[in-house]
Amino acid sequence: MSGVWGKVLKVDLTNGACRAETLPEQIYQYFLGGAGLAAYYMWKECPVGTTAFNPANRLTFAGGPMTGIRQTGASKWTAGAISPSINMNADSAATASFGIEMKETGFDAIVVHGQSPKPVYLLVEDGRAKLKDARKLWGEDAYETEDAIKDAEGEDFEVVSIGQAGERLVRYANIQTHKKSFVGRCGLGAVMGSKYLKAIAVRGSQNCPVHDSAEINRLNKEINRRVADLDAAQPEFLQFKRVGTAGATELFAPQGNLPIKNYSLARFPSGEKNLHGSEYAKKLNAKPWPCKYCVMQCHNLCEIKKGLYAYKGKGPEYESFAMMGFNTMVDNIEAVAYACELANMYSMDCISLGVVIAWAMECYERGVITSKDTYGLDLKWGNAEALVEMTKKIGERAEGLGYLLGEGCKIAAERLGKGSDAWAVQMKGQEIAAHNWRAQYISALNYCTGVASGPNHERGNSQHIWVAHVRLPEWGIDEVRNEERWSWEKAPPRNAIFHDYCNIINSSCHCKFHEFRGYTLTDLLNTINACTGWGWNIEDLRRCGERITTLQKILNIRYGWQKEHDFQYPKRFMEPVDEGPAAGKIPIGLENAIMEYYRVREWDENGKPTGGLIRRLGMEAYAKE
């Protein structure tokens, strides 16, 4: 085999046992790695009835064939498990260096199950693994945990860790690495916490053989130069290395794509001014903080030297910025950045956190909760102090509202009642991300039909056809007019293409932000072939994407998905805003589009893969339930 080891590390936390398991090449040809491999292990080892906090849940950390080949963007890796927010299979991706270092230990993936009798961390080094006592780390935040492990084991270990929110099972707890990258969505940090697994540390020195290293070097040189040149050609207020992804607010505002005031408003003038990319660079003193081998450098190290919100650390990404800033109407950029970093340290997903706090603010505005419930905080829109303090209360799982909000706004609304589900902007238990369905209807379709990790903008990304002008001409998405944003005509097949595309990216383990700087499907195909020697063509690539999507759908069904869940979209989807670029736009016709999506996918009228699809993809063995 080339490009992969054909070997994963299996860890049984209940019995404290670690062993290597080999995998045949066919599994990689079907599912690549990353998200595909995580789905494979759930399929193989998590039967019907397995739930998120059940010790039988498999939490997989996986790289892919592109991991570590020194191409810009090839530092991505994926974690997957049954999620405590959507109660189905989910995956989420991160970068920095963990995936590369993990692959250098001689394993393509680490698959953890069971529940340790006491807090532990896993140490993996060049083919050997052991569990170590983490009782002294339990209760520390995620960053303190990483520091402590590096002090104990060596600075050159790469670490993933959880903070208090993961330990205390906040349903949207994340997993952090290197204090700058996060397995953000779907609460996989809580899965780790439920297993009493505080962290994993990896260090390796083995280079995985590839099929054609000369071709990889040639591709890297050309692609790395092209991507770097294209970023440098952008205006300063949009360059990744200056403002990270937060600069997107400049382009999203005129498209009506921002989430404002719990998705109820179209304009936020002080937000657009104060949360602008130029303010990001200036007030947060942003400097590039790149992932390994990346030339785009979209991560930033920020520093606020003095005042209430002084910190030095990760600058917020677009989603964090949008949800914790625009969505809560907090236009104090320093407070937003500080609150995001607090969330990172506690290990909480800023998207869900921002939506949940906005939901609570709307509850407060409507008198459904009062200051008696909010620890005396004036939880009004735009209150920066309240944003920061509620982040702490939720991260610590403080008794009362803090605990409730840690359950996510679906459960919180069910428990609170008083009609508060009407403004809970969530589907299937996961909060909706910062791409507004009013700006392009395909976002609504994506949220409703996603199979990789519930309603997740990044497991589809079809909004990028408009908000980022992404094209996939090799798979038939080339000319697109602006007005088609609000047309259903081509939305179902385009949505399907993007679902498969994201699965390919997250399974080969590349960073899809590179598509914003001219990285193409052909680049991806050529690189995968150079790594593996499989000689795929562009249709083989699509077929692999379809297989991963189909496997995820099979898992959705196994873990309790039913057709009606795709139609239980937030009430707010059908509430228009009355001004701005998307004034009056609501996705009427969404239900028909979902049914058309099923048809395009070769799923039956109940949303289940047909026999014909299963046979076409050679997945008979996976469809027997």
Added chain:
Amino acid sequence: MPKVRINAKEQEFPDGTKLIQVVQKIREANQDHPAIKSLIEKTGKDHITFVYNGRIVKAQELNSIELKEGDEIHWMLPYAGG
């Protein structure tokens, strides 16, 4: 009549077509895109990037380049975000 690929799609152009003519058509076709309109209002430019045979083209070069068979042109709207 040279056949040229623009964003991976093949198109045919009359002999003597200059790159600037293609660029102008692309600019006109995108001037109503809300993000582009906003950028033009705020900065005076659309910030669309043009790549000709793997190299970013500077504005002053556009008029001197004549299209030839097999040329590859990529153009990208400005983008930053996730």
